Structures are given as C-alpha cells and as structure tokens.
Amino acid sequence: MASNTHVLFSIIAGLALWCGPGWLIARAVMIRRVPAIVLAPALGWAVQNMAMLAVAPMIGLSPSAILLVTALVCVGAPLLRRGRTVPPTTDAGARLVLPALALAALLACIPAAAVLPKVGADGAVALATPIYDHAKIALVDEIARHGVVPPANPVFGSGGAPGVISYYYLWHFGAAQLVILTGATGWEADAATTFFSAFAALALVAGIAFRFHPSAMAPLLALAAAASGSLRPLLASLFGATRVDQAIEPATGLAGVLYQASWSPHHVASASCVVLAVWLLAQARSRPSPGTAVVLALLVAAGFDSSLWVGGVTFALAAGAAVLVLAARRPSEARGRFLALVGAAAIGAGMLVAPILLAQLQVAMARGGGPPIRIEPFAVLGPAIPAGLRMFFDIPAYWLVLLPIELPAIAFAGSVGLFMTLRRRHGPQRGTNRLAAALGTLSLGALAVSAFLVSTAGENNDLGWRAVLPAVLVLSGFAGAAMGGALQRRRWLAMGVAVLLIAAGLPDSWALASGNLRGVRSMDSGTFAGDPTLWAAVRREVAADVRIASNPGRLEQLTPWPINLSWALLSQRRSCFAGPEMALAFAPLTPKQRADATDLFARVFAGEGTSADLAQMHQNFGCGAAVVTAQDGAWRNDPFAASPLFRLAQEEDGRWRIYVAATQGGTAP
Incomplete structure (x- = not known):
C-alpha cells in the first residue's frame, strides 16, 4: 500500500529534480518583471522531462542517466541568454510571492490526497473517487520497471508482445523518474507528481497575478480565486437539486484547477506548458533569441506529450490565434525574426513529439471509426428546455450560464482584470499590453475550443472538459491582479463582489477536499x-x-x-x-x-x-x-x-x- 512517508520523500525529490533547472532556465529566458521562483516548477518540469525523454531511447532510464541529463540542463541554462539584449531575470520581489507559494503547496495537497489510500482502524482501505482515473499508474510502473522508452503497453499486447503505447505519457514518464530515483512505488510517485503538477500550476497563477499587479496580495487573491469551485452546491441548496438538474446538464469534468488536478493532473501540467509557451511567444515578439526558441520548442513538445487535447488541439488553435495577434501588433521591425523563431520552434517541437504522435496515429488507424473530433456545441441546458431549442440556446448558455456557474470566481474577476490590463489600467510597464493580449487570446481561444469542439475518441468529451484549463490558469491570475488593484485603490464594492463570488464557490471546494481526504469505503x-x-x-x-x-x-x-x-x-x-x-x-x-x-x-x-x-x-x-x-x-x-x-x-x-x-x-x- 502507498506510504505517506514515501510520497513526501518523492515530493522532495521532485522539487529538487525540476525546480532547480526551472529556476536557472527562468532566470535565463524569462523577463525581469516576475520572480523566477514562481515559474521554475512548471518550466523545469517541462524542460527536464522532455530532455530526458528525448535521450532515453539511446541511454536508457536509470538514476545515473536522470542525474546526468538534469545536470546538463542546469549547465546549459546560462547559455540560453545568448542573443538577449536585456538583463536576465532576477528574483526581485521573490519575498512577496513566498506566502503565495506556501498557499499553493497547501492547496496542492488536495489533489494529492485523492490518490492516497485511507486506512481505517479495522484495516479496510477507503479510496477517493478520482483514483479511477489514476489506474494509469500501471504505465508508471511499466516505464520504471523496464527503463525502456517507448514503453511496452501494460494493458494489452497481441500474442503477449510488448505492444505499442499510443497514450501521451510524458507525465507518467516524469513520475517514473521519481520511482527510479527514490525507490517509491508507482502509486506513491503518482501521488507526488500529482502534488507537483498542481503546485506548479498554482505557482504559475501566482506569477501571472504578480506580473500584472506586483504585490504580495495579488498572488494570494489569485490562488483564492483558483481554489474556489462551482456554484452548483449553492444553487442546489437555494432552489433544490431537482430544479437545478432540470435547468442545466449535470456536472462534468469541466471545472477548476483543483478538481481537474485531482482527476487528470497530466492535463493540468500540459496547460501550464501552454501558458508558459504563449508567455514566451509574447516576450519573443520584441526580443527573439535562439535560447527562447529552444525553450519554446521544449514547452510545446511537453504540452503535447502530456495531453493531446490541451497541448495538441487547444494549443494549435488558441496559441495559433495568439501568434497571429502578436505578429500583427506594432512595431513591425522584429516581425520577420519573430515568425522565424515561431517556425524554428515549431520544427523543433515537431521532431520531439514525432514518436508519440506517430504511435497515436498508428493506433487510431488500427481502431478505425470516424474522426476523433466533431463540431458540436457543449451541452449545457437540461431537459426543462425543449430538445429542439436546446442546441441553439446551448451556444450562448455556455458563456452566460455554464462558465459563471462552474468558474464563478474567475469568470467575472478574471475578465475584468484582463479588460483593465488591455486598457492599460495596471501601469506603464513595457510589454504588459502585449502579454495581456497574447494571454487573453489564448484564454478566449481555449474557451471557444471547449464550447464548439467535442472529442469522440473515448466515452467522454475530454477535449471540451480539458480545453478550458489554459483559460482557467490565465483568468485566475488576472482575477488576482484585478482584486489586488481594487484593494489598493479601495474600491470596496468591486472587491466585495469578487470576495462574494469566491465564497459562493467554497462549498464545492470543501466537498472536493473532504472527499479526497476521507475517501469512500465500499464492500x-x-x-x-x-x-x-x-x-x-x-x-x-x-x-x-x-x-x-x-x-x-x-x-x-x-x-x-x-x-x-x-x-x-x-x-x-x-x-x-x-x-x-x-x-x-x-x-x-x-x-x-x-x-x-x-x-x-x-x-x-x-x-x-x-x-x-x-x-x-x-x-x-x-x-x-x-x-x-x-x-x-x-x-x-x-x-x-x-x-x-x-x-x-x-x-x-x-x-x-x-x-x-x-x-x-x-x-x-
């Protein structure tokens, strides 16, 4: 059975393995207006894992190989500064974000608890409901046990052959590295990596908030918004669960970061990569450099290899729109160099993702069936609305009903914060408007993908559920920036509305935390x-x-x-x-x-x-x-x-x- 002590040891190993390289890379390639420490977890996880995955077929997966590649990433990080015309990132303001990082670590325990067993006094084991989606722990064990990439298929192999894995397995590959380094089981490493993925995403949220409103409160308020859940429990208590279920469809996997990290942390990790990639693109619009292209290629590849839906489909459409917005902005002098950087990063990312992409295409052809994606509005309205009208009204209901219900704390405050930033309400910092435009385009594109595209490859609409994640991270950061600005300017009415929306979603967050911590006993x-x-x-x-x-x-x-x-x-x-x-x-x-x-x-x-x-x-x-x-x-x-x-x-x-x-x-x- 999984041991909490071994999970804690694996978490410490993960922080050392990924945060160290991430901090060095962030200092080398990211701009100066955000402390490197908040970007380090997500950035280091993506770069170290992709670097290790790229060379593992040649050198294998062993403790010495992992430590060697990690050391090379650390040594090579300062070389990424070449071609830059501005000083590297410093950690000015790091002390201001330390409370937010502590809160992020505390909140990340909620998804991690979903993976851990709860042993009662009688010895019986209770498990939280999200453990169902963590059955892929079998893949973590497969990678760690044999140390071979690409891994064999642990689920099926015709005639006993190793078989082909078509799943996007970078996240599980990262967990397998913890198994190899610490001797933990795949179950324990999965719990540790779930914690890390949630922590990295929440640290990134804090970084976005700090970037647009440098203060100690903005990152904390952003995390409060990110931790707030759905209005469904509140609506059920006010109007009755039956009436709510008649008005809107039952809850799905479209939810906030804590819920999604509990069920599918690899999609959350992919969303962090997507947001960081667009951040780098916005920076490269005026400061393209070879180092930026290298890190961008690794981020894009890590996003795809962690989630086809977030890092593949959503990134291609939403980040593609962001590239067009950035290319169209003035000045035009660096436009050619920017597009050349985008092209180089795309080629590099394509080469890195080719093995997993080809395997997915091979298995998709073997499975047969129709296209894996179709255009269809996200189902929002319930049976109280006539079926003939439902699909038509589902389109506006997605934006006006579903998002405010499922993401109340960030749908309002995040949109206001983004609008205020685009109106240059947060100060005269150079590049702020450009970054806000890129992240805003990413968010709108991600929500549009969720609203209009449906995945058919599985039993659930995973594309619609997971595509919102980049928008959730970005809008949470903008919500924190908006609330930080309102607090600083003593706009108590706006602040009160935002706090009320956060509080309204807390019952759902409490139910998630309670369920993850207690689990469910069965026969x-x-x-x-x-x-x-x-x-x-x-x-x-x-x-x-x-x-x-x-x-x-x-x-x-x-x-x-x-x-x-x-x-x-x-x-x-x-x-x-x-x-x-x-x-x-x-x-x-x-x-x-x-x-x-x-x-x-x-x-x-x-x-x-x-x-x-x-x-x-x-x-x-x-x-x-x-x-x-x-x-x-x-x-x-x-x-x-x-x-x-x-x-x-x-x-x-x-x-x-x-x-x-x-x-x-x-x-x-």
Missing part, C-alpha cells in the same frame, strides 16, 4: 487491503515481462465505474487484457474486438470458460500467467486447474491461486 475495501500480499506473491512467481490474466471486473465496487484497481495500483506486472476502460485508452482494438475481449475474460473468470477460451487467452492475448481469487466465480469452477496450458505455481488457502504457463520456466527475480 470491497476490506478485501483490497489484503491485496498487496497477493501481488507480492505474483511477483515472486511471474517474471516482469510476462502478461497476467486477472479478472478485469474484480473489486469493481471500489470505484463508481468498474475497473480492476487492484491490478493497476499494486501488481507491477503487465496484463494481457485489463478491461474495456483501460483498453479504450491504451489498446489498438476496434470496438468489436474490445467487446469480444471483455466477454471472453468475463466468461472465464465467471467460471464459464472452456478449453478453447483458455487457448485463445494463451495464444491471442499472450497470457503467460493467471490469477484466480476467492472473489471470482472461477474460484469454484476453475477452468485453469484442468487446462494443460497452465500449471499451479502457488496457492493461498481460501484466497488465491497463481498459475503460470506450462511452458514457462523459472520464476521472477
């Missing part, structure tokens, strides 16, 4: 608590490259949606088929193939499998081992016991049986 919680012993026995009997057949629906009560968390979090072994949910994200299977595999494994582990079924599992899915537990129907009618393809390797009376292929020799190291 499977007690059984799950004993599973570390099961998987330790499996690792003793089964080699690291052997695929295991286990019941994909086992302990399905642990999460609201059925998935074998026991295997994903604890096994540190590959599966020959980990279930339809994991296969949907990772496996190059058509919908029919996925459904047939689901039926096959369900039938076998229900105790209804035939010898032909086991032969298919062994040959087509490459199952070199199998685990049957007392919770499976196959425990009482075990098809593996009578099969000549498998032999019993180990049995724990009344708990589990471990089978290995009859032709497999030896045991795991």
Whole structure:
C-alpha cells in the first residue's frame, strides 16, 4: 500500500529534480518583471522531462542517466541568454510571492490526497473517487520497471508482445523518474507528481497575478480565486437539486484547477506548458533569441506529450490565434525574426513529439471509426428546455450560464482584470499590453475550443472538459491582479463582489477536499487491503515481462465505474487484457474486438470458460500467467486447474491461486 512517508520523500525529490533547472532556465529566458521562483516548477518540469525523454531511447532510464541529463540542463541554462539584449531575470520581489507559494503547496495537497489510500482502524482501505482515473499508474510502473522508452503497453499486447503505447505519457514518464530515483512505488510517485503538477500550476497563477499587479496580495487573491469551485452546491441548496438538474446538464469534468488536478493532473501540467509557451511567444515578439526558441520548442513538445487535447488541439488553435495577434501588433521591425523563431520552434517541437504522435496515429488507424473530433456545441441546458431549442440556446448558455456557474470566481474577476490590463489600467510597464493580449487570446481561444469542439475518441468529451484549463490558469491570475488593484485603490464594492463570488464557490471546494481526504469505503475495501500480499506473491512467481490474466471486473465496487484497481495500483506486472476502460485508452482494438475481449475474460473468470477460451487467452492475448481469487466465480469452477496450458505455481488457502504457463520456466527475480 502507498506510504505517506514515501510520497513526501518523492515530493522532495521532485522539487529538487525540476525546480532547480526551472529556476536557472527562468532566470535565463524569462523577463525581469516576475520572480523566477514562481515559474521554475512548471518550466523545469517541462524542460527536464522532455530532455530526458528525448535521450532515453539511446541511454536508457536509470538514476545515473536522470542525474546526468538534469545536470546538463542546469549547465546549459546560462547559455540560453545568448542573443538577449536585456538583463536576465532576477528574483526581485521573490519575498512577496513566498506566502503565495506556501498557499499553493497547501492547496496542492488536495489533489494529492485523492490518490492516497485511507486506512481505517479495522484495516479496510477507503479510496477517493478520482483514483479511477489514476489506474494509469500501471504505465508508471511499466516505464520504471523496464527503463525502456517507448514503453511496452501494460494493458494489452497481441500474442503477449510488448505492444505499442499510443497514450501521451510524458507525465507518467516524469513520475517514473521519481520511482527510479527514490525507490517509491508507482502509486506513491503518482501521488507526488500529482502534488507537483498542481503546485506548479498554482505557482504559475501566482506569477501571472504578480506580473500584472506586483504585490504580495495579488498572488494570494489569485490562488483564492483558483481554489474556489462551482456554484452548483449553492444553487442546489437555494432552489433544490431537482430544479437545478432540470435547468442545466449535470456536472462534468469541466471545472477548476483543483478538481481537474485531482482527476487528470497530466492535463493540468500540459496547460501550464501552454501558458508558459504563449508567455514566451509574447516576450519573443520584441526580443527573439535562439535560447527562447529552444525553450519554446521544449514547452510545446511537453504540452503535447502530456495531453493531446490541451497541448495538441487547444494549443494549435488558441496559441495559433495568439501568434497571429502578436505578429500583427506594432512595431513591425522584429516581425520577420519573430515568425522565424515561431517556425524554428515549431520544427523543433515537431521532431520531439514525432514518436508519440506517430504511435497515436498508428493506433487510431488500427481502431478505425470516424474522426476523433466533431463540431458540436457543449451541452449545457437540461431537459426543462425543449430538445429542439436546446442546441441553439446551448451556444450562448455556455458563456452566460455554464462558465459563471462552474468558474464563478474567475469568470467575472478574471475578465475584468484582463479588460483593465488591455486598457492599460495596471501601469506603464513595457510589454504588459502585449502579454495581456497574447494571454487573453489564448484564454478566449481555449474557451471557444471547449464550447464548439467535442472529442469522440473515448466515452467522454475530454477535449471540451480539458480545453478550458489554459483559460482557467490565465483568468485566475488576472482575477488576482484585478482584486489586488481594487484593494489598493479601495474600491470596496468591486472587491466585495469578487470576495462574494469566491465564497459562493467554497462549498464545492470543501466537498472536493473532504472527499479526497476521507475517501469512500465500499464492500470491497476490506478485501483490497489484503491485496498487496497477493501481488507480492505474483511477483515472486511471474517474471516482469510476462502478461497476467486477472479478472478485469474484480473489486469493481471500489470505484463508481468498474475497473480492476487492484491490478493497476499494486501488481507491477503487465496484463494481457485489463478491461474495456483501460483498453479504450491504451489498446489498438476496434470496438468489436474490445467487446469480444471483455466477454471472453468475463466468461472465464465467471467460471464459464472452456478449453478453447483458455487457448485463445494463451495464444491471442499472450497470457503467460493467471490469477484466480476467492472473489471470482472461477474460484469454484476453475477452468485453469484442468487446462494443460497452465500449471499451479502457488496457492493461498481460501484466497488465491497463481498459475503460470506450462511452458514457462523459472520464476521472477
């Protein structure tokens, strides 16, 4: 089971691994009007991970390789200053943002808590609902265990082959580095990296607020706005949950940074890269340099390799619009050099993302189906609105209803702060208006992507949910700047409205924090608590490259949606088929193939499998081992016991049986 002590140690290792290089790079390439310390976490995470990922296929992934690449990044950071005509970033004002960084670290504990197990006095384990989306911990373990890039597919490999990973796995690659450096488990490293991603994003929010209103209060107020949640709980208490559900669609994944970091921290990390990339673009409009182009290419690549939806689709459309806005602005003297820098960075980023991009295209072709994206308004209004009118009214309702409800603290104050900055209300600093225009264009573009494009590759509209993240980070920063300005000028009415909106979203934030910290106990919680012993026995009997057949629906009560968390979090072994949910994200299977595999494994582990079924599992899915537990129907009618393809390797009376292929020799190291 994951240990809080090991998670804390991994967090410290992550801060050292990524913040140090990030601080040096920020001092070299970022402008002077924001302390490097607030940009360091997100910037260092992106550059170090991309540098390591680029060379890992040649030098492997080991502690010495990680430390060597990190040292080279640190040594090379000062070289990025070449070609710059202004002094490097200093840490003037760093003391002003230290309270905000402390608050960011405290808030980042909320998403991290969603990943950690909660062990009760009786030994049963409660898990928070977002742990469902962290089943990809199996990928972290796969990368760390073998130290090979690109990694094998831990979910499915035809005939037992390593298989191809099409998922954007840079975030999981970063977590795997922590496993290798600290000896933590993938589960512990995932929790630590979740903390870091949230902390880096919130530090960036504080940096945006400080950039547009240099003070101690603006970053703190920006974080308060970012931490505030949805108005739904308040509306339900005022009007009744039934009426609210009739008026608008139920809540989705479109939410603030703490919620999204709890569920999908890799999308949050990608959003940080996107915002930093546009920040650099705005700076490069008047000060293009080779160093800026290098860092920009790494940021763009890190954003894409962490999230196809945020760093790919959203960045291409929203940041592309920002580039056009920047290129059209005066003066025109540096326009050619700026466009040359953009082109060079695009080529560099394209070369860096090519391996993951080609793998995604390969798997998309294997899956078949229609286009992964379609144009369709985001569903906002509920059944109280006639279906014929709903799609038409959904378009204005997205901007006038959904965003104010889901992001109340930043939809108003953030927009006001952006408008005030564009009107030059925050001082005469050179470049402020240009940066505000670029970040404002990014925000508007990201919200437009969410409003009008729908992803169809999975069961959910991940594109619509995640595309808002760059806008959430930017508008949170502008909200802090606006409130800081209102406080300084004693505009109590505006300040009161902003504080009221923040307070109105706090019940939702409290519910998120409470749920993440307490978790949910289920009828499977007690059984799950004993599973570390099961998987330790499996690792003793089964080699690291052997695929295991286990019941994909086992302990399905642990999460609201059925998935074998026991295997994903604890096994540190590959599966020959980990279930339809994991296969949907990772496996190059058509919908029919996925459904047939689901039926096959369900039938076998229900105790209804035939010898032909086991032969298919062994040959087509490459199952070199199998685990049957007392919770499976196959425990009482075990098809593996009578099969000549498998032999019993180990049995724990009344708990589990471990089978290995009859032709497999030896045991795991």
